[in-house]
Amino acid sequence: MTSPSWRQLGAAPHRLMFFLGAFQAAGVMLWWLGDLLGRYTQAYAAPSWTIPAAWAHAFLMIYGFFPFFIFGFLMTTFPNWLNGRPVTRWSYLPASILMAGGMLLFYAGLVIDKLLLLVGVLLFLAGWGIGLLALLAILRQSQHPDKQHSRVTIAGLFMGWLGACAYGLWLFTGAIQFLNFSRIAGIWFFLLPIFLTVSHRMIPFFSSRVLTAYVIYRPDWILPAMLACATGHGLLELLGLDAWRGFFDLPFLALAAWLSYRWDLLRSFQVRLLAVLHIAFFWLAIALAFYSFQDVALLFDHAGDFTLGFAPLHALGIGFFAAMMLAMASRVTLGHSGRPLAADALTWTLFLGLQAAAVLRILPDIGLSIAPGLIYPLAASVWLFSIVSWIWKYGLIYWQPRVDGKSG
Template structure:
């Protein structure tokens, strides 16, 4: 088609399969976030089926108790893709280093994906396949860790404290996976408790909170008027120590003394949320997502401290998994979605604005966290509601994950709209 000036106006054509592969693998966040979106949806779908069958008195064929499979998938099989997608994008920027070459993030992503596929099959068919899947996932994780560490020698800037802390979280995450693999071989319950607790608290949660400590003040500084960046180094170090201590107390079953870790964590999280000006962020939805998610950490730590105090006074099993789900859904999941949405928009050349749909999805995820928290508390008084609130929260979260997937993946499969690389 010719314009009046004689120039050719090309008619846009949909990318071919090979072109889509090149587009989705052109940057680490595209590849890892695509896999994260699909894996989040698949893991929630699997969990939903487990809950539906359980409500009917039936069981999905399983080689492992479903709750252990749920922990395996959520801690290492879902959020690991979010973590590597974000860190492989930001680490080079934080220390002024060249971007990570394509081959160095492609291999970890593919190996981890293979591991997750084997885990799904192994959870239903055979424990050896489950063991192979968990091992493969750990191998892919280690490849990703090495790819990140190779960025450091090529830096031209100062290494901020957030890099060694996120690296520590990745190492703890890898060691916890090895612990889970060892449990699959030995069935030692201490290995299972240690793997889950260390994999989540000083592993996954530490990474998410450390990234928040660096990025929330940075993003807020460019949006909130008269903002002063507050990122005290002591706070994140104390958080790291507190998360490790929480995992130790939890693993050893010393719940009544866990408040020694949980109470300082709650105080520090509240202090940071206040200094970062939580309420001032509400005028910018994309920023508010991050502030709201971080406030959930404070809520979770407060609930954990109260649970520990109750145990000290002789009241066992108060709140159940309430603190865990306040942190995991309200904090970790909300922050992962918030950061991934921001990176997706910014690195595709789109305006950094959360539209009505994205904002609704985020608020609906907050509803999931609220249902999970209050449902857990309510089930202590009325055990018959447990199946209902678990299913309701899983179903709503599945819908959120499905709609979010449909929105972000189509962006990952298209080039940047501003014509820039990445």
């Protein structure tokens, strides 16, 4: 086998983007675990950062690593979806380098000076902008009759860019409304539309390739309906009308659960690499069930005694977003390296580890943990172990040529 090389790492957009994203997924949790251990144990004094740790955590978890995986995936699939030209190195290499450099400055800014945080966000935005323009060029040049999924993901990336911009404006001005917009837009206008759209496009397709007599269920109306629910939830949250989000979350829950049923969640367990996608998608219904309970509780209990804390958010963020990210990245990595499309025991185990991290983080907020101060670091540790195991399993693949001798 040819020895690993930098040339191979930059041979295709998913290689470099996934590689950087995986290390970021580990890095953001390593930083957060260090903060949690200082706050909830007697190991050492809680670290002092240049901004509140919770708001640094919010930015890193929403914008710190997901965009790398999203760009890596979309830069690989857009040419296929739209019959367009491949993304050139002159687009994905600068985008990758600027985004990674921005994240490194962000970490430095947490320790040294707040100004470095702002510079890091600006560099990150520059790289994001280059990647977004590259995808937009493919979309505009394409004559493909079906652009629904591509348009939604482009819109989601633009909203994510605006959300990261808002975070930079908060760093510069201190105005809390920018911080709130960054957090809400990042979840409901950026990550959720993109993960929902990719799931809608790819899960039925992948299922049809491996399950016998499988009928693809992908009605034209269901994706716009779910996107409208996500947008409505986000807008109500921006307006501070959380108690009324149920008017969007309840139908959203029904649609998500219906799709899991129609996409044949139970039969997906015949093939582990397919099951991980279906399991991750089912977490959307779980998260929306938590949100719906929270909405109804807020509507009738203004004191907020039964709001489930951050359980809905972590069911969505870890259970759906992170698990789907890992599942999709695993499949793309195997398929685009010429390897068999099969999840071995390690891949399955580390995916289950991420499910365990989601459950552990949710337990204290639903009243099923007697020691949340220990559960929080434990959940972070399980996440970190799962991601590091994934890097150990898949990281070296990005440095090596395809095993089938093809380019890419």
